[in-house]
Amino acid sequence: MPFTPFHMGPGTAIKAVTGRYFSLTIFGFAQVAIDIEPLIRILRHERVLHGFTHTYLGALLFGLFALFIGKITCQWLLRTWNVFLNFKYLRWLQVNSNISWFAASTGAFIGTFSHVLLDSVMHADMQPFWPFSPSNDLLNWVPATWVYLLCSALGVFGLMGLIVIALWNKWTIEIE
Structure with missing residues (x-):
């Protein structure tokens, strides 16, 4: 997949379903972090x-990195986001900047492991089970077009779900 955007689709859907038990920002951090290696390799030709x-071993280690470094980084980014939106008509865009350890863990590890799984289906140069096996038995298990469509559909579903939830929460707050 061409880096992170398609990987964010499943994460957005997971966030819509699980709410505060999943950190979408740390999920995104994990996606970017894991794709730094291919970016460097592309630049080196x-x-x-x-x-x-x-x-999957790399996903475990990068999941730990995303958990600890990502939690600090993402909380800072969310606090900064809120500061920039501290104006009368923009406050509704502010978000909770505290990320629980549970939400950080699910975001980090679902992020890294799903990344390896999705890329395993599409990239012939991968060895997802290294050092135990040099093969990639998941390659072409599903056509790449279907993976793109699935990730896109999950992204649309997730965004729609997050919008509905945000509107619902605003509506219930105003009624009470």
């Missing part, structure tokens, strides 16, 4: 783009 970060 290497033949193999997906190395250690695109293994």
